[in-house]
Amino acid sequence: MMEGSPATSLITTGNESLPAELETRTAQRFRKVPGPGLWLPLLAGMLFLAMWELQLFHRLFDLKKYQLPLPSAIYEALRDNFSLLLSYTGYTLAEAVLGMLIGSASGFVVALAATAWPRWGGGSLTLVAALNAVPIVALAPIMNLWFGDGIGSRAAIVTATTMAAMAINACKGMSAVDPLALDLMHSYAAGKKEVFRYLRIQNSLPYVFTALKINTTASMIGAIVGEFFFSSRGLGYLLSNSIKVAKMPLGWSCIVLAAVAGVLFYLIVERLEKVFIRWHSSRRA
Amino acid sequence: MSLLTAGMPEIQLDNVEMRYRTEAADVLALHQVTLNIAKGEFVSLLGPSGCGKTTLLRLMADLLTPTGGNVTVAGKSAKEARLARKYGIVFQSPVLYDWRKVKHNITLPLEMMGVKKSVREEKALELLELVGLQGFADKYPWQLSGGMQQRVAIARALSMEPEILLMDEPFSALDEFTRERLNEELLSVWSKVRSTIVFVTHSIPESIFLSDRVFVLSPHPGRLSAVVDIPLPRPRTSGMRNSQQFYDLVSRIRGSFEGV
Amino acid sequence: MRGQHILLRSRALPLVVWVMGLLAVWEGASWLLLHAAKVPLAQSKLPYVHEVAATLWKYSGTLLKEGGATFGNAGVGFLLGAAAGAGLAVLMSLSRTVERLAFPYAVASQMIPILGLAPIIYGIVRDEQVSRIIISGYITFFPVSLNMLRGLRSVDLPAVELMHSYAAKPWAVYWKLRLPASLPGLFSGLKIAAPLAVTGAILVELMGAQHGIGVIMLRNLYYGPSHTYMFWSTVVVGASLGMASYGLMSLIERLVSPWQPEFRPKGGAK
Numbered sequence: 001m002m003e004g005s006p007a008t009s010l011i012t013t014g015n016e017s018l019p020a021e022l023e024t025r026t027a028q029r030f031r032k033v034p035g036p037g038l039w040l041p042l043l044a045g046m047l048f049l050a051m052w053e054l055q056l057f058h059r060l061f062d063l064k065k066y067q068l069p070l071p072s073a074i075y076e077a078l079r080d081n082f083s084l085l086l087s088y089t090g091y092t093l094a095e096a097v098l099g100m101l102i103g104s105a106s107g108f109v110v111a112l113a114a115t116a117w118p119r120w121g122g123g124s125l126t127l128v129a130a131l132n133a134v135p136i137v138a139l140a141p142i143m144n145l146w147f148g149d150g151i152g153s154r155a156a157i158v159t160a161t162t163m164a165a166m167a168i169n170a171c172k173g174m175s176a177v178d179p180l181a182l183d184l185m186h187s188y189a190a191g192k193k194e195v196f197r198y199l200r201i202q203n204s205l206p207y208v209f210t211a212l213k214i215n216t217t218a219s220m221i222g223a224i225v226g227e228f229f230f231s232s233r234g235l236g237y238l239l240s241n242s243i244k245v246a247k248m249p250l251g252w253s254c255i256v257l258a259a260v261a262g263v264l265f266y267l268i269v270e271r272l273e274k275v276f277i278r279w280h281s282s283r284r285a
Numbered sequence: 286m287s288l289l290t291a292g293m294p295e296i297q298l299d300n301v302e303m304r305y306r307t308e309a310a311d312v313l314a315l316h317q318v319t320l321n322i323a324k325g326e327f328v329s330l331l332g333p334s335g336c337g338k339t340t341l342l343r344l345m346a347d348l349l350t351p352t353g354g355n356v357t358v359a360g361k362s363a364k365e366a367r368l369a370r371k372y373g374i375v376f377q378s379p380v381l382y383d384w385r386k387v388k389h390n391i392t393l394p395l396e397m398m399g400v401k402k403s404v405r406e407e408k409a410l411e412l413l414e415l416v417g418l419q420g421f422a423d424k425y426p427w428q429l430s431g432g433m434q435q436r437v438a439i440a441r442a443l444s445m446e447p448e449i450l451l452m453d454e455p456f457s458a459l460d461e462f463t464r465e466r467l468n469e470e471l472l473s474v475w476s477k478v479r480s481t482i483v484f485v486t487h488s489i490p491e492s493i494f495l496s497d498r499v500f501v502l503s504p505h506p507g508r509l510s511a512v513v514d515i516p517l518p519r520p521r522t523s524g525m526r527n528s529q530q531f532y533d534l535v536s537r538i539r540g541s542f543e544g545v
Numbered sequence: 546m547r548g549q550h551i552l553l554r555s556r557a558l559p560l561v562v563w564v565m566g567l568l569a570v571w572e573g574a575s576w577l578l579l580h581a582a583k584v585p586l587a588q589s590k591l592p593y594v595h596e597v598a599a600t601l602w603k604y605s606g607t608l609l610k611e612g613g614a615t616f617g618n619a620g621v622g623f624l625l626g627a628a629a630g631a632g633l634a635v636l637m638s639l640s641r642t643v644e645r646l647a648f649p650y651a652v653a654s655q656m657i658p659i660l661g662l663a664p665i666i667y668g669i670v671r672d673e674q675v676s677r678i679i680i681s682g683y684i685t686f687f688p689v690s691l692n693m694l695r696g697l698r699s700v701d702l703p704a705v706e707l708m709h710s711y712a713a714k715p716w717a718v719y720w721k722l723r724l725p726a727s728l729p730g731l732f733s734g735l736k737i738a739a740p741l742a743v744t745g746a747i748l749v750e751l752m753g754a755q756h757g758i759g760v761i762m763l764r765n766l767y768y769g770p771s772h773t774y775m776f777w778s779t780v781v782v783g784a785s786l787g788m789a790s791y792g793l794m795s796l797i798e799r800l801v802s803p804w805q806p807e808f809r810p811k812g813g814a815k
Binding site: 037040041044045063067068119120122123124126127130132133134135136137138141142145146216217220221224225228229235236239240243246248251252254255258259262263266 | 560646669752
């Protein structure tokens, strides 16, 4: 019903098992007592920063300091504008979280429909996947027209960019039930609703969290890129504005904070996953 | 009987020991195994799981290096024999490469050896006929059943015309009926290629039906506990499975496990 | 053959109905906004489908040319990024040190909003062509590299032992085993990255460039309501570029690695 059409496998393919693998691998790396797995990348990172600070890259690529600011300058900009940056980070994060929640929820509903009525619901899945192929930058002006230049416009952009991943993954999870478990349900004379309630939704949880993890990154990107063009607040706004007025260090400090916020957001969702999936498997056992 | 045919043994293990060192403990997987396998002989390594029979096969294949003793294959060290491509190996699973058609899976070792393409293809067709899969050359592995896939794996092992065929429980994942049929087919293939075969199994009837001799291994630590000659005449037929002689051999081998 | 045809029809029919239905609802909503609700800027918010289609047709030459420029630039960056990403994956699979150095950063890069770097890179390079290529390449680099590495590692032990039993040289193990086995991973990376590369290229165009679909998108947005159909046309073209890039990768995948499990017909022999 869905695997075959190219657009539907848009997000799922590959990315789906990726975060899980990354997670275990990084966990393995960092849980151990400081071995080469930890200090080697750290050392490399520090070396990179030092070379940057000593203007090696500037000489290599013939760059001026106003083009590529030094790490120390970025740090200063970060320190001097910390309270402003922090409030903007909160604003952007709020857009991202709000949009992701709405987008993931609607994606889940689409998945429910597509699983319950494969023949006709499947079409909605393809449409959602197609929506995902619309470049965010093209969505921004439209959402601006519809929702003004407040938080709603970015939340809408994020909603549009996070729906597909959830719809496709959740649908996969709801369809990938053990046929024997399905037979068991039929032996109980369970109706469509019961099959969903007792089997499919439970079964989709790991997939749902995979989608949520994909969506954390996507939502931060959506929020920031959305702010580039029609906004008066937020990290993306400050970033593009700082670049326009050649305040490079401030622009870079926005990126630093966006990265930190993105990683934190991801780690929180990952933490939630651990809690929920444990509940899930304990319920099943 | 087998000793008479033996000039120089094809495979010779001398006081072989295999020890795994883990953080928790030292595991002695094989203890002082000494055995000779003659050229052209069909032998089985039989035992329960954990007796080290697969380890023994891997030592012959130079996929493992022993921690003590000597392994001689075709008059060379195990490593030299591997580098000289003296043996073909068949694993428990077919290990076919998904992206190669059946015929190209069979020619894989020949590509490694730099054999000309036309010769390779011809050889593949010939081998497919030998294992009863003519007409499947251009299929992909997934289009074949498990038993057919394992036959492709055997054809692949035979493609380099090895002196020795090492088989690690090749039919254990198949159902009883398929397994018995493949046993007979394997014997008919062997009667044509006449290589030395070392066959790992945990099935007593399978080892009896196939082999000239059965090496019985016991666990903890893995060691050779008995060598049983199988005097059943060749060619072997499925009817022999029901003979008194067959039953006697089964109980004799089963008896050699008792007290372990 | 006939069975396949029926399958195709049964799959395509609901989709066609959905698309038609959506377009009809769109057209109706557009009429409502314009004539019933009398919302300001009604046509900018939700233009008539037939007007947008007419504009698409009328200016198809320009749109194709500018879309082609975007696609070309994104394509160059995409190819460079994919090549570099695949190279890094091979290096990481060969050397533990390289992996330890690069892997944590590759993972972290998946968690941060990479597209946010676009203005910064544009600020550094100040050249639309080059920065479009850099952004597209950069966006492509990490997904391709991580997915390809996953593919290279997906080889199971017996398959390697088989190679070992043939006394295969290291290059042969790569050429005959690891690289073919990594193709599914490589292509899932490419399919993730391709639409992103297009988005990246359009983003750079919006920040000030001379050519590309993003440039006329921005221009028509500034011209206001009178150019709204043209603006929506550029959005349609942008979306099509994203989908086309994905479709192209899927097509190449089918040609290069037709043996993949997901391409097998269902209900056949196993």
